[in-house]
Amino acid sequence: MWGRIRAICTPQTALYLALMLAVSCLLLSRAETKQTVGLEMRASQILSRIDGAGEVQVVIAMSGEMMGGVTGGLAARQEQQTPVGAVAVAEGADDPIVAMRIVQTLSSLLGLPAAAISVVDGGG
Numbered sequence: 001m002w003g004r005i006r007a008i009c010t011p012q013t014a015l016y017l018a019l020m021l022a023v024s025c026l027l028l029s030r031a032e033t034k035q036t037v038g039l040e041m042r043a044s045q046i047l048s049r050i051d052g053a054g055e056v057q058v059v060i061a062m063s064g065e066m067m068g069g070v071t072g073g074l075a076a077r078q079e080q081q082t083p084v085g086a087v088a089v090a091e092g093a094d095d096p097i098v099a100m101r102i103v104q105t106l107s108s109l110l111g112l113p114a115a116a117i118s119v120v121d122g123g124g
Helices: 002-008 011-029 034-048 096-110
Strands: 056-071 074-090 117-121
Touching: 034 056, 034 074, 034 096, 056 096, 074 096, 096 117
Parallel strands: 074 117
Antiparallel strands: 056 074
């Protein structure tokens, strides 16, 4: 029996299994909630209104933690999503003043420190 297991457990098989596990974890970690997508869309709309920013797309990284409680006599568990970082791709981000305004606005909207926000020029 051990001989058959060793024959199956080649370095290629181990690499394949590790790769599949990594891909699965990545897909599960980026499962987007309607709340996150809505927040990203709203932030993109607001930032696009900054003078000189042009079109802006925002991606927000969220961290979840399970919260428990009792509501109406029923035990409830839900995941509390908290922003931990954000990236904004803006047409006008090559202007340092525009980039600074985008960082300040995202910081205010999401309650993030400036170091957790990245603004990238999207060309245009």
